[in-house]
Each structure stands twice: as structure tokens, then as C-alpha cells.
Amino acid sequence: MASIKHSIDANENPKYYVHWKDDRTGHGRRRIFKNIDDAAHLFWQKQNIELDCRTATWRGIDGSWSLKKLLMFFLGYQAGKLEKNIIRLSTYSKCRHDLLAVQGPILEKAILRISHRDIEEAVRPGCQRWVRAAFSLLLEKRLITFNPLEKPARRRRKPITIPTRATVRKLLDTAPRRERIACWLGICGLRIGEALAVTYEDVTVEMIQIRRHIVDGVIHEGLKRGVERQVRMPKELLELLDPELFGTSQPLVANIFTGEPLTINYGTQGALQKTLSEHGIKKFHHLRHFAVSRLAARGVDITQVSRLIGHVNIKTTIDVYGHLFFAPVSMEL
Numbered sequence: 001m002a003s004i005k006h007s008i009d010a011n012e013n014p015k016y017y018v019h020w021k022d023d024r025t026g027h028g029r030r031r032i033f034k035n036i037d038d039a040a041h042l043f044w045q046k047q048n049i050e051l052d053c054r055t056a057t058w059r060g061i062d063g064s065w066s067l068k069k070l071l072m073f074f075l076g077y078q079a080g081k082l083e084k085n086i087i088r089l090s091t092y093s094k095c096r097h098d099l100l101a102v103q104g105p106i107l108e109k110a111i112l113r114i115s116h117r118d119i120e121e122a123v124r125p126g127c128q129r130w131v132r133a134a135f136s137l138l139l140e141k142r143l144i145t146f147n148p149l150e151k152p153a154r155r156r157r158k159p160i161t162i163p164t165r166a167t168v169r170k171l172l173d174t175a176p177r178r179e180r181i182a183c184w185l186g187i188c189g190l191r192i193g194e195a196l197a198v199t200y201e202d203v204t205v206e207m208i209q210i211r212r213h214i215v216d217g218v219i220h221e222g223l224k225r226g227v228e229r230q231v232r233m234p235k236e237l238l239e240l241l242d243p244e245l246f247g248t249s250q251p252l253v254a255n256i257f258t259g260e261p262l263t264i265n266y267g268t269q270g271a272l273q274k275t276l277s278e279h280g281i282k283k284f285h286h287l288r289h290f291a292v293s294r295l296a297a298r299g300v301d302i303t304q305v306s307r308l309i310g311h312v313n314i315k316t317t318i319d320v321y322g323h324l325f326f327a328p329v330s331m332e333l
Contacts, residue, residue: 002046003064004039004072020046023053036072037079037096044076051141061143067114067131068107071099074134085213085220098127111135116150128152160320162289163281171279177240179275182253182267184237186287187294189309192267193224195284198252200245208233210310217263219251226310289321296324 002020009015016039018031033039075096082092106114106122119131132149139147163171168187172180185195190210197212197219208231213224222228241252251261266272267284276284288309295305302325306317 002043002050004043004069006036016040018043018046020050023049036075036100040072040076041079041083042076043072044080047073047076051143061112061138063110063112065111066108067102067111070111070134070138071102071107071131074130074137075099077137085215085222085224088215088224095130098130102127102131111138112144114148116148119149157319160289161282161286162293163279163286167279167281168287168290171275171281172236174279175275176271178253178256179272181237181240182272182284183276183287184234184240185252186284187291188231188234188237189288189291191226191288191310192264192284194226194310196251196253196262196264196266200241200248200250200252203233203241203246203252205238206233207231214261214264217261219261223310225312227307227312229307229310231308292321293324296321 002018005017005019007015007017013034014036016033016036018033018039020029021027022029031039031042033042078087078092078095081087082089102123104122106118109118119128123131128149129152132147132151135144135147135149138144168183171183175183182195185198185208186192188208190198193213193215194210197214198208198210199212199219202209202211209228210230211223211228212219212221214220215224250259253262253266254260255262262270272284276282276286281287292305292309295308296302300308302317302322303314305321305325306314309317311317
């Protein structure tokens with residue numbers, strides 16, 4: 001089995017040793033890293049290869065699996081997701097910070113002997129969700145049969161906020177051109193990360209392709225969540241676009257001075273948020289709610305709406321927007 005160890009060199013700098021067994025030669029191999037991210041990622045890869053080579057006689061996790069080893073295994077798994085743009089850098093940084101904050105004797109305890117009470121006493125509440133996710137990863141790989149951490153109580157879903165049609169119409173009539181383009185993309189059902197990643201390569205006079213997302217002002221191929229899709233181009237939005245830029249990599253919503261992509265802060269703290277607040281709209285995401293309400297009012301089937309707004313699972317659409325699609329039934333005798 002692969003292993004990972006930590007030590008300090010003569011200059012008091014951290015070093016991480018990853019050991020594993022070479023499949024071809026059968027000899028042990030070792031690599032030394034100066035940062036934990038690369039070390040955890042390699043440890044995850046080597047350990048995962050060993051787990052994929054399990055045979056029918058494999059007996060399961062042995063005593064070498066301490067909580068510390070499990071957390072490094074999970075951190076490497078998260079690093080792999082970051083490399084593939086499945087999660088944001090901010091999510092990985094939060095996970096990394098929380099996992100490294102776990103201290104004390106519990107790190108050396110075998111995971112097969114850890115109980116929910118042990119985690120409650122030794123790990124602060126903010127870190128517990130990552131520890132539970134680490135055990136869930138082992139459960140998914142059929143390495144254990146039970147997750148010792150209890151599932152937290154589900155938070156109550158708040159009612160969605162839908163702006164009125166008059167409010168949205170006033171917003172589109174008075175907002176600056178750039179903010180108007182952004183709002184139109186929200187009305188088409190795009191998330192803020194998707195709207196800021198739409199370039200003139202993704203649009204035609206008839207369609208808008210949603211196939212990219214933005215992270216820290218950098219456009220990445222693929223979507224962080226949801227599915228790739230296309231929506232019809234509204235006439236008013238088409239009139240706001242620059243015909244000379246069609247086919248270029250210029251974002252539809254870009255920095256006025258540099259033409260570079262904007263960060264998510266544009267929709268939470270920047271000019272867009274200020275414009276929305278002036279019209280009584282608290283969040284850009286509320287325009288997405290408005291889009292679904294308009295589709296429901298026009299009689300569009302909920303399965304089609306689920307696809308148009310990019311939900312992976314129709315259950316999510318039903319949970320959030322189901323009440324907009326099911327008309328009340330008369331209870332008269």
C-alpha cells in the first residue's frame with residue numbers, strides 16, 4: 001500500500017515523502033515534495049491504482065489506514081478534481097485549510113475504530129463535513145460498509161425570490177449597455193459564472209452556446225456544474241452585441257478598459273450588483289428564477305426547463321421550481 005509521511009529538513013522547511021510499490025519491478029519507490037498539494041495528489045494516484053487492482057481475495061482496509069492517511073487520500077482526490085476544473089480553487093483552498101487544521105491523537109487512530117463521538121470531540125464543526133466526505137469516498141469505493149459520521153440535519157430551503165415583470169422591464173430599459181447584456185444572459189437562465197464566460201465565439205444570430213465557466217477571471221472549457229446546452233438568442237440582446245466581434249474570443253460581458261473577462265465579484269460586489277440593487281433585485285441569480293417562472297407561465301414542460309437551465313438532475317428542478325409548474329386542483333365536492 002502507498003504511504004505519505006511528513007518531516008522537516010535542516011532549514012526547518014517541510015518535506016513530504018510518498019512511498020509506493022512499483023508494479024513492474026516489485027520494488028519500493030519514493031518521491032520527495034516540498035508542498036503538500038503535489039504530495040497528496042501523487043499519493044492519491046498511487047493508492048487509487050492499488051485499489052483498482054484489487055482481486056477477489058482482497059480483505060479490505062488494514063490497520064495502516066489512520067485518520068491522517070485518510071485525510072491525505074481525500075486531499076489528493078480533491079487536488080485531482082481541481083486539476084480537471086471540477087471544483088474551484090477557493091473550494092480546494094477551504095478543504096485544504098480545514099483538513100490541515102485537524103490536530104491531536106485522533107490523527108493516528110485507525111479509521112475502522114473511529115466513531116461519530118470521536119470526531120465530534122476532536123474535530124471542530126467546520127471541518128467535520130470534509131471528514132464525512134472522506135469516509136463517503138471510501139464507502140463509494142466499497143472499502144468500508146458504514147460511514148461513522150452521522151449525516152447533518154438538512155437545512156430548510158428558503159422560498160425563491162422572483163422579480164416582477166415590471167421590475168425586470170425597467171431594469172432592461174435603464175441599465176448601462178454592459179449590465180443590460182449581463183441581465184439578458186441571466187434572463188436566459190445562465191448562472192453568473194456561465195454568463196461571464198460567454199464569448200462572441202459562443203453566439204450566433206440565433207443561438208447562445210453555454211459550454212464554459214469562469215474562475216478568478218479566467219475562462220475555462222466545460223462547466224463547473226450543470227450540462228452544456230444552448231438557448232435561443234433574444235432579439236433585444238442581439239441588438240446590444242457588436243456585430244464586428246462575432247467569432248472572436250471577446251467576452252460578451254468584459255472589462256470596459258481592457259476587454260478582459262471579469263471575475264465573479266462583478267455580480268456580487270461590482271457594477272452589476274449595484275445596478276441590480278437600484279432596482280430592488282438582491283442577487284443576479286434571481287434573474288434565473290425569473291426565467292424559470294416565465295417558462296412555467298408559458299406552459300413549457302418541466303423536463304425541458306430542467307435542460308434549458310442546466311440542471312444535471314430533474315429532481316433539483318422539481319425541488320426548487322416544482323410549485324411553479326403544478327396548478328392547484330379544485331377541492332369542491
